[in-house]
Structure formats: structure tokens, C-alpha cells
Amino acid sequence: MWASIYAINQSQVQRYISCKTLGHAKMSLYVNMVGLWVTVSLAVFAGLTMFSIYKKCDPFTNGDIDTTDQLLPYLVMDILADYPGIPGLFVAAAYSGTLSTVSSSINALVAVTVEDFIRPICKNLTQKQMTWLNMGLSVFFGAICIGMAGVASMLGSILQAALSIFGMVSGPLLGLYLLGMLFRTSNSMGGLAGMVLGLVLTLWVGIGGQIYPATSAKTNPLPVSTVGCNSTHLYNTTTTAPWTSPLTMSPDVRPPLADSWYSLSYLYISLLGTLTTVVSGLLVSMITGGCKQEKLNPDLFVRKSDLLCFGCNRKSQASGEKVKHFPHFQTRADKSGLAHPELTREDVEKVTKL
Numbered sequence: 001m002w003a004s005i006y007a008i009n010q011s012q013v014q015r016y017i018s019c020k021t022l023g024h025a026k027m028s029l030y031v032n033m034v035g036l037w038v039t040v041s042l043a044v045f046a047g048l049t050m051f052s053i054y055k056k057c058d059p060f061t062n063g064d065i066d067t068t069d070q071l072l073p074y075l076v077m078d079i080l081a082d083y084p085g086i087p088g089l090f091v092a093a094a095y096s097g098t099l100s101t102v103s104s105s106i107n108a109l110v111a112v113t114v115e116d117f118i119r120p121i122c123k124n125l126t127q128k129q130m131t132w133l134n135m136g137l138s139v140f141f142g143a144i145c146i147g148m149a150g151v152a153s154m155l156g157s158i159l160q161a162a163l164s165i166f167g168m169v170s171g172p173l174l175g176l177y178l179l180g181m182l183f184r185t186s187n188s189m190g191g192l193a194g195m196v197l198g199l200v201l202t203l204w205v206g207i208g209g210q211i212y213p214a215t216s217a218k219t220n221p222l223p224v225s226t227v228g229c230n231s232t233h234l235y236n237t238t239t240t241a242p243w244t245s246p247l248t249m250s251p252d253v254r255p256p257l258a259d260s261w262y263s264l265s266y267l268y269i270s271l272l273g274t275l276t277t278v279v280s281g282l283l284v285s286m287i288t289g290g291c292k293q294e295k296l297n298p299d300l301f302v303r304k305s306d307l308l309c310f311g312c313n314r315k316s317q318a319s320g321e322k323v324k325h326f327p328h329f330q331t332r333a334d335k336s337g338l339a340h341p342e343l344t345r346e347d348v349e350k351v352t353k354l
Helices: 002-007 010-017 022-054 068-080 086-118 127-152 158-182 188-211 266-287 310-324 345-353
Strands: none
Touching (some): 002 022, 010 086, 127 158, 158 266, 188 266
16 A cells, blocks of 8 residues: 555655656655654554553543544543643644645646646647646645545545545556566556456455445454443444444345455555456466567666665766766757767767656
């Protein structure tokens, strides 16, 4: 899942492109990895803290909150409400992190829509028209995000629903990229067939898991109770599992696949799509004759040097120094070409790629 987020996500790719060299892009990933470790570790410790505090009085089971997504805000208000300003800082931090992520995603959607769908059709748009078009698409995609937020609130746990949908789509797409970068025998028919098959499987598992949520015997939740609560409700309340909602209540009759195939964790949906796409894509490619191109560009495949950061950084810096002394093209008819004839077309292509 993390590989698909950092490898093929459009918002991440735009950040890589903004780096000066390929080495800088790799270094930014290493720095981001440290921050990711810290963030995930803090999330784990926050969950352990909530369990240690509320294991004898679960707010969700007691009816104090509606969904498990409200546990962390409930914890903040429970232990920090007496300190003025601290709950507000927590809310501000949560909103700022959410808005930064949503804004970059909307920007990526607008860029892809304009460059891949609108510009090839409408080639005579002026700069002013493009500006207004980008702003209009930003408002449009923002409205869709707000609408999808309302739909996601009906799917139970928002985090699980978001990661499930992301895994259904990104898993097969990551498999398609890995198929092309790691295997020289793959072809277009194999890639297309593998991606379609992977997408079908991930949609099958994801939608089936929403209709027939996994039982407690499969998820093994931590034991919590309400024996330590000071007050209880005087009326009967029915609570569903944290991953269910009125929209996704499990039916009375569960098929045999509900406790096996549909109980697959949402964290493994992306992995399932990736492996299915790669394996089926290789099989179809071999059946259809493999790649029939005589000359393959080695820059499109993964090499050993691509796995190292510092060696690539030195190479990029050396190429960058070459760019500084790169001559200008002559615009006059009698002085066409390069000022230094020893620079070949391959040098120009390398500089352009960097």
C-alpha cells in the first residue's frame, strides 16, 4: 500500500518532478521516510494510550461516540479540556494536515485532467482561458470531495473505507508499472489483461467486504468493557462493529466466502491487486509472444544504480555541471547548430531528461 502511495500517486509524482535532480528526489524520499516512521509510531502509541485508558469504559460501546474515528478527539477533550487552547490546537493541526493533503490531491486531479483530456482536444486555448479552466476544475473536484466525504461517513470507519478504495485502484496500477519496469518480456496485451484482472479481483474483495463485514473471530479486536463507566444509558442501544454502519450491516445469511475471501484485511487489497496484475500479465505476455520490440530503452527498466541514492546524486550533480556550460543555440541562419560540435545529440537528450 505504501509503495503504491509513494510510487504511482499523481500528487507524489508532481513533488518528485519539482526536485532539481533525480538524486534530490530520492533524498527527499529518505527524509520523508523518517517523518513517516515518527508519524506511524505516534499513531501506534496513541492507540495504545486509548486502550489503556478506556479498556474498562469503552466510549464506543457505552454510546458516548458514534464511530471509532471519534476516539482520538474524545480522548483529547477528555484529558485536555481543562487546559485552555490545547483542544483548539489539536483541531487546528488536524484540519491543517487534512487541507494540505486534499489541496495537493485536487491539484493533481486538475493537472491530469487538463494535460491528458482537455489540451489534446482544445489546442487553441489562451493562457487566460487555461487559468479560468484550472480554477473551475478545482472548484468542481472540491465539490466532489465534499460529496464523497458525506458518502464515506455512511461506510463506517472512514480510514478503512478510504484505504480500501485506494487499494482497489492503486494495487493493479502499481502492478502494471512493476510489470513494465522489471520484466522485459511483458507486452501491452499482458499489461492490459493483468490490470483488468487485478482490478476485478480487488473490486470483488473490497465490495464484498463492505457488504459482509468480517466478524470478531477474524479481526480479533482487543477486549473492552463498560464495567468502569460511571453512568449508563437507561435505554437499550444497539451498536455495530467499528467497521460497519447502517449502510453496510451484515445480512442474516452469510455466504461461504464471507468468512474467508471477504474477510481479507483492507491493508492487503493493494498487495492482492499488485501480485495478480504482475503474475497474470506475465502469463498473458508469454502466451502472446512476449515483447516484440527489437530495441528497448534501458532507461525504462530498473537498474542496480536506481536502488542507490548517493551514487545517483553524484551522477546527477555531474550532469548538472555539464548543463551550466551547455552552449546556446544560434538563431541565425548562417550560425545554426551548437557552438561546440563535440556535444552530440545524446548529450542533449540526457540533459533534457534530467
